[in-house]
Amino acid sequence: MTKTIKITPFADQKPGTSGLRKKVPVFQTPGYTEAFIQSIFDSLEGYAGTTLVIGGDGRYYNREVIQTAIRMAAANGFGRVLVGQGGILSTPAASHLIRKNEAFGGLILSASHNPGGPNEDFGLKYNVANGGPAPEKLTDAIYSRSKVIDRYLIEDFDDVDLDRIGTFEAGGMIIEVINPVTDYAELMETLFDFDAIRAMIAGGFRATFDAMHAVTGPYAKEILVRRLGADPALVLNAVPLEDFGGHHPDPNLVHAKALYDTMMSADAPDFGAASDGDGDRNLIIGKGVFVNPSDSLAMLAANAHLAPGYKAGLKGIARSMPTSGAADRVAEKLGVEMHETPTGWKFFGNLLDAGRCTICGEESAGTGSDHVREKDGLWAILLWLNILAVRRQSVSDIVNDHWATYGRTFYSRHDYEAIESEKANHLMKALEDRLPELPGQSVGSLTVERADSFTYHDPVDGSISRNQGLRILFEGGARLVFRLSGTGTSGATLRVYMERHEPDPALHQQEAQAALAPVIEAAETLAGIRERTGRDAPTVIT
Known part of the structure; x- marks a missing residue:
């Protein structure tokens, strides 16, 4: 049964570059979450009977909001919801699912690299049919609606068992609980030479990855360990926790210091990496060398042709304005377009959809390509591993060679x-x-x-x-x-x-x-x- 619940608008629901982010107690305010979700639905047109993807980074309050979102999707007329098992879905995996299933859009529950817990951060954003974040025109419409909204619609049915994979029906809508990793892992196999990476690892190459008790743990275990043969003991903090183990899941040199110290030690592995709360950022460290994200973007662009998915070359490169000009020099040498955009992945979406760029990135540890419409931490890590497997050089050698070529x-x-x-x-x-x-x-x-x-x-x-x-x-x-x-x-x-x-x-x-x-x-x-x-x-x- 559909219920119509009267509410009073909230004045602080203006989405930022990555949706709406507030402390958990704010989202727990009666009607607050529902008002924002309804404002999203009220700002959309033509979605009756279509598919909506829902998932998040596993942080505190993730499951509760997913149950609310499913009920509201049913009440508002969606025909099908795809939700990750356990409520888990990395942001790039969600983007891929939207694209692969030709979904109308998706609700992604994440505050990215921000801390999680009962008094920490929560976030909610809407991604459109191309898999990318809502453009400014839509976020402006959502905010305008949130200022006047007076009701929300919700179906009355029992909680969905998010831990059991399967297809269910409730409120006149099909609900599919799916493995959150499989589709994404299969996509990665089409882009990279897993045989070459697997052979490199089998030959003694050691790669370590810190999932920071965030969403990428299950993805790393499936891809790095099961499919590529990495030592499971070197995949760290792989169990997603609601509070990220009390840590800050931001892959930088402060919050991933333990990984940095390991990579600077005498017995360091050959390659170290980390990803953040929702899996869209990356940290790259070689034995004795940190690769800053601006340089990483440039080096990935310069070497992308070594991976099967990019052997035809790049259509162009894009970077956010604050990102360094290192990639510009690569674009100039390759003879491809170079675009400088504002910060926020949604600005890359138009360029990617129009075929104006292939690889894009931001200095804040986000890198990606035209395979999805979000930045993608594991994608960047796998491209680095592919490059290392083909060039048969260390990270340090690749970095120094790049600097010698481009400055x-x-x-x-x-x-x-x-x-x-x-x-x-x-x-x-x-x-x-x-x-x-x-x-x-x-x-x-x-x-x-x-x-x-x-x-x-x-x-x-x-x-x-x-x-x-x-x-x-x-x-x-x-x-x-x-x-x-x-x-x-x-x-x-x-x-x-x-x-x-x-x-x-x-x-x-x-x-x-x-x-x-x-x-x-x-x-x-x-x-x-x-x-x-x-x-x-x-x-x-x-």
């Missing part, structure tokens, strides 16, 4: 987390007001060449996205970018991105923070971070 782009990101929103906004406003006067000014040893607020003109649909970050470009190619992140739930995170290109191989082995010192100093001089935020140092440096 090294020194790069770093400084995050100042949980700043009072008012202070963060004042800092950005003050800096933006100064931008017109900066060209020609000297800042330490650097001279400003150009400064602007990044505006993106989509070459496919002609849409314009303004205010996507503040850019300060210096003579000689160094660059500073300032952004406020939309992925947190407490205060604001100020992200400062610094880069400098160095063509001379004799200088490539400098430590990145030392090589970037003039740019780091310029950031403080221009933005007054200490004075305006009270922070003496970044929370995280990557």
